[in-house]
Amino acid sequence: MSDLESSPALAPIAQRAAAPATLPGITAGGLGWRPATIDDAPALLELRNAVAEADAEPYREVLGEITDLFEAPWRHFDTDSLLGVDADGVLRAYGVVESLPGDTRTVRVMLLGGVHPQRRGEGIGRELFAWQVARGRQVLASCGRELPARLAVFAEDDGPAAKVRMFARAGFTDRRFYADLRRDLRDLVAEPLPDIEPDGLRLVRFGPEHDEATRLAHNDAFRDHWGSEPHTPAQWTNGRTELVPHWSVVVVDDAPDVAALLADPDTDAETAASLRAGEPLVVAYALNERFDADFAVRGYSFGYTGILGTRRAYRGRRAAPAALVAGLRAMAADGMEFGCLGVDTANPTGAHGLYARLGYTRAYGSRMLSIEL
Known part of the structure; x- marks a missing residue:
């Protein structure tokens, strides 16, 4: 902040x-x-x-x-x-x-x-x-x-x-720094991905029926991230040209404690309305993309995790790591040589440790410069 x-x-x-x-x-x-x-x-x-x-x-x-x-x-x-x-x-x-x-x-x-x-x-x-x-x-x-x-x-x-x-x-002055990371997927026997199951939750392939629930999860997950702002429905669905649904994974709580979530002051109004309506509750997600035009530039094929997150009330239940690994396996099954993602170098959720444990290493860096008013 x-x-x-x-x-x-x-x-x-x-x-x-x-x-x-x-x-x-x-x-x-x-x-x-x-x-x-x-x-x-x-x-x-x-x-x-x-x-x-x-x-x-x-x-x-x-x-x-x-x-x-x-x-x-x-x-x-x-x-x-x-x-x-x-x-x-x-x-x-x-x-x-x-x-x-x-x-x-x-x-x-x-x-x-x-x-x-x-x-x-x-x-x-x-x-x-x-x-x-x-x-x-x-x-x-x-x-x-x-x-x-x-x-x-x-x-x-x-x-x-x-x-x-x-x-x-x-x-304009330097305000924030970002790292683009990659994970080698070419030999999962020599460098295996861990088996991660979410605690009491269900992994599901992303589909249109999860879209709005995933938007709500994303808005909640990133409320404590510097520079992040809520996505409107129009913002959320724009720019989907390179999304690969069968690489993308959401984590669902089939039996949420609705009363506890509604009593939680951190539950936003849109999520509360969704819970009252009995809509599915997406608690984590990994939405992955494929940018074929970049393969020759980088020198390898890859899938890109565009957004990854967990609802704040569900952190610590291995939900996002499970979704991330499931997505990486799907990329590897389609012959991708690497899995890539971008991260704020000051990410508040401990994501850097997770990425290091999963074998990600830095490939590129970028920065945001700003005038604050």
Whole structure:
């Protein structure tokens, strides 16, 4: 938790955001600028992958991931995006400002963007980033939520130092660090996975019937994680292009103590309503993805555990470790060479010890830089 998040009193968000009345223009590079539309998805994919290759980022995207961005109802590309196009109509730079509808503890605005490697060194990125920061401040000022606020950017540890320097000049500082881990699955005889059974709970393959219950479990599990905010139903289901349901596992309590959970002050209102309605109670989950476009970049095939967690009332019952291991076995059965996941280096649940015991080792690192308001 940041100092601002624990502060008993804050100035009004419109005052803290210090939003400019007008947005700065972008003249560097002689590009034409306009908002992005879904018709730009193929060109945006090409640009983003060119940026990722130039910056030695350990991933590439596919078209479905880009179209998913445009399908989210909370993204406002008409006001919160810019594309820089050259005289030949080729996309050379992009910037996106994104705010998230589910934020209840800290209002976050994420700034995403890049410049084609052939057009770097002309000042385009610096001016585009100034526009993004200014627009981000406007979004915060008009959000109507009197909460701590954050402008955030992300950078790979092995990425270009010039990008981090640009962020620093704009007032962004290192706020959080993340590690991308991997577990070798090529020889489970020599390096076996442990047999883990959840205590009094049932492992189930993830399916549509578990989706909403898993969202509620995730919102509960991550309430005490720094920087995490609740997922609305729309946020939860967006970006599922690479999800592999038969690799994904949930843990269900078939006989929950409903009275005790309803009496628990930590039980949120949505979970309470679900319990009263007799809906299934998902208590842990491991939702896993497959990013085939990344295999050549990393040099191996892998499955990726996108989200993993346990309801706070069910920690210590081996629920999430059981789901994680079941997912790893499913990946291995499909020929994946590694299982990967990302973790906050300051994770409060002791996850690092679990991952080390399961044989995970660090592969990549990244960081979040922010301005806290």
